Amino acid sequence: MKLNFKVYLTKEVNAFAAPDGSIRVYAGLMDLMTDDELLSVIGHEIGHVKHGHSLNALRTAYVASAGRKAASSAGGVVGNLADSQLGALTEALVNNQFSQSQETQADDYGLEFMKKYKYKAAAMETAFRKLAKMGGNSSFFDKMMSSHPDAAGRADRVKDKLGKAG
Numbered sequence: 001m002k003l004n005f006k007v008y009l010t011k012e013v014n015a016f017a018a019p020d021g022s023i024r025v026y027a028g029l030m031d032l033m034t035d036d037e038l039l040s041v042i043g044h045e046i047g048h049v050k051h052g053h054s055l056n057a058l059r060t061a062y063v064a065s066a067g068r069k070a071a072s073s074a075g076g077v078v079g080n081l082a083d084s085q086l087g088a089l090t091e092a093l094v095n096n097q098f099s100q101s102q103e104t105q106a107d108d109y110g111l112e113f114m115k116k117y118k119y120k121a122a123a124m125e126t127a128f129r130k131l132a133k134m135g136g137n138s139s140f141f142d143k144m145m146s147s148h149p150d151a152a153g154r155a156d157r158v159k160d161k162l163g164k165a166g
């Protein structure tokens with residue numbers, strides 16, 4: 001799996017992963033999180049790439065926005081897109097809502113990622129608590145929550161998993 005990372009210098013609290021392994025983190029998220037918490041979010045995003053969720057999301061967005069004809073010609077779909085189309089698709093990825101089970105898969109991947117590299121796995125719980133606490137009072141948060149719903153529930157789940165493990 002090839003990954004690349006970039007940070008967007010905006011105050012928005014967000015992160016997303018494109019199917020080619022591009023992980024994008026918004027500076028607002030980095031301000032909010034500790035290093036370990038940030039790593040847990042990144043681990044989660046890598047999980048979406050690994051499980052092919054982002055590719056499915058992009059495919060859906062592409063078919064919806066750019067027409068079925070080019071999409072069905074297969075192969076390097078992204079490579080053939082004009083910049084403006086790419087922008088629209090990035091937007092679609094950012095706003096994409098993964099299913100509950102996809103989020104759970106990505107959370108599990110993120111947790112394993114934290115353990116594997118000996119980062120503080122418990123940081124994933126506090127990362128979700130921070131997101132949950134922010135709920136409802138800012139527009140940028142709405143975006144993060146629309147793509148990553150139920151932060152409090154997921155914090156509980158992570159806590160539960162870690163409790164059982166250790």
Ligand SMILES: [Zn+2]
Nearest residue numbers: 098103106148
């Ligand atoms: Zn997610």
